[in-house]
Amino acid sequence: MPLLSVSHLSLTLNAQQILKNVTFDVDQGEVVGLIGPNGSGKTTLFNVLSGFLKPTHGTVHLREADITHVSPAQRAKLGIGRVFQNFGIFREMTLEENVLVALEALPKEQRMLLGDLREVVRGTLDMVGLSHQGKKKAGSLSGGQMRLLEIARTLKSGKELFLLDEPTAGVSPKMTKQVADLIAELKKEGKTVLIIEHDLPFISRICDRVLVLDVGEVVLNGKPGEIKHDKKLQEIYFGADPTA
Template identity: 30%
Template sequence: MQIDMNDIHKAFGKNQVLSGVSFNLKPGEVHALMGENGAGKSTLMNLLTGLHGLDKGSIRINGKETYFSNPKEAEQNGIAFIHQELNIWPEMTVLENLFIGKEMTSKLGILNTKKMKALAKKQFEKLSVSLSLDQEAGKCSVGQQQMIEIAKALMTKAEVIIMDEPTAALTEREINKLFEVIASLKKDGVSIVYISHRMEEIFSICDRITIMRDGKTVDTTNISETSFDEVVKKMVGRELTDRYPQRRPELGDIVLEVRDASKKGSFEHVSFHVRSGEIVGVSGLMGAGRTEIMRALFGIDRLDSGEIWLAGKKTNIKNPNDAVKKGLGFITENRKDEGLLLDTSIRENIALPSLTSFSPKGVIDQKREASFVELLINRLTIKTASPETHARNLSGGNQQKVVIAKWIGIGPKVLILDEPTRGVDVGAKREIYTLMNELTDRGVAIIMVSSELPEIIGMSDRIIVVHEGKISGEVASREATQERIMTLATGGQ
């Protein structure tokens, strides 16, 4: 399928999102679409698939001017979109999610569950996914939910598949399998639009790249004719000297210590500590128990046994509100469901954990609140027309910045970051890393869970590795290599 989008314009109210963007996709190519958060990448694809109507410009498919009225119509015409924010129905089964709106029935209208299960199993085998089709999708990990979305798109027999940050929640093994599937689809003439901030992936699997900045097309070129540094410069309009800012930590006393913590079915006998001014990286494969440990620390889930010590004193964290009062902040890996109130404003989201500081007499001091929110919006360079914009209307990366701003605002002693740069562009990643350094310079202790090994190595002072619910080892940053961490993550010594 040949797609040509020319001189595309789109505004939402007074916010001009796209201004004269052009993009073309050839049959059987993997085409990278890159740009900073808020550059307009997802909006462009939403216009292609009919989620929004364009203000100006033209879309031609196989030479014919074509406009879809909704994403379902686009899918029926061979264009599938795997969104960055997962569209999973948590209380429905995995099978029901795979076939929602496309159920198979007999001539009498009875659901043909047997046929649906056979097709689903076949697709899962291609992706090397091991999941019960009868379990609730909401009980699957974020990575597993991502694989459900990928399987769902592949089952449409699409000619074009748009993948928006498809590997953000996947393990190394799942990523490699997805790349094999992409190579196979490409051989069959299927075109892929690949939106990602992971530069290594772009240079590994893509044929061409289109770069966007501030709602405009900057460049389209063959991957073989460009470089990492050139792409970054075109994306952000400037050169980034180093991917990871240099750390000169001055470590203080132990702020948080976990002793022999266990939760049945999730993790057991976990012990570690973090000092003021220190970044402790937590690595491991998806499902190893990393997130579960952090949830228990923050009081979302209860420990079955073990102790948590804060500033040298044994403490009992009953719930997240209790954790916040004791100086803990938690940026979750699932910002959409757990990190943000999507239908409320940026201002309300950022101010929510700190409301008591604006209302000493029970009444919110709106002037102080507005000043506080504006300071954090500017500090984290959140791209928005107004603090009253709903969080739902922000790009994924800017949503992540709102979540970070929210927790920085409480002045935490310990900040837990679970996949802090997921779905965030290279320029914004650098801003987050710099902010992490500033926080540790002020004595904040940071625990960072990440699936990106270069990030773990580049930003951590120490790295603890989790394997099957147990800490399999600890590595000092100066001795850390991807091979060493992966060996521990897979149960090696």
């Protein structure tokens, strides 16, 4: 049984078809990369999966339950965690408050299992080496630190499925390594990750499988090694070879 099942998903916005018959499954514990050129519909697909956009056709199932018409907040409670492209943290809040607000939004039963929330906050900040800055406003962090904080916060809030939108964008090479380590940590804990990236070597290193999206359609679906050498991928990124 797949954890996430996307079936014949289509989305039309302002008379323009953004997603076309997108179908794929993601198994529990799998790390799946989602690549494609700019404007191919990757972030829009994430917006549909996290409930911010309603599809024109098709369904989204989480553990066999139809969540196509479930609100974003409810999806978060069901275990979908989203990491945004532009650092989804609250810059006017302190680092501690940023973690705390995520923990407090959990369903009561889940929150009670965590025990003392202040301890969990400390542990989360420790995990990414930011515990000494807990009282600082999150807006003062670097891009990489914001990213680490966001991923760690999502991890500690017990999510099962992670939607990571370009987690290495605007992040220094050193921090990129830390982000990769954190994603490896997610995998080790049996979490499921769907990740949008432009950095193909990064994707090849951390993903079990790669989906290639082009003009709103899934055109390739396979292991990173296979996809990397596929002629179609070269065509998508560099155009068809005129000599061929």
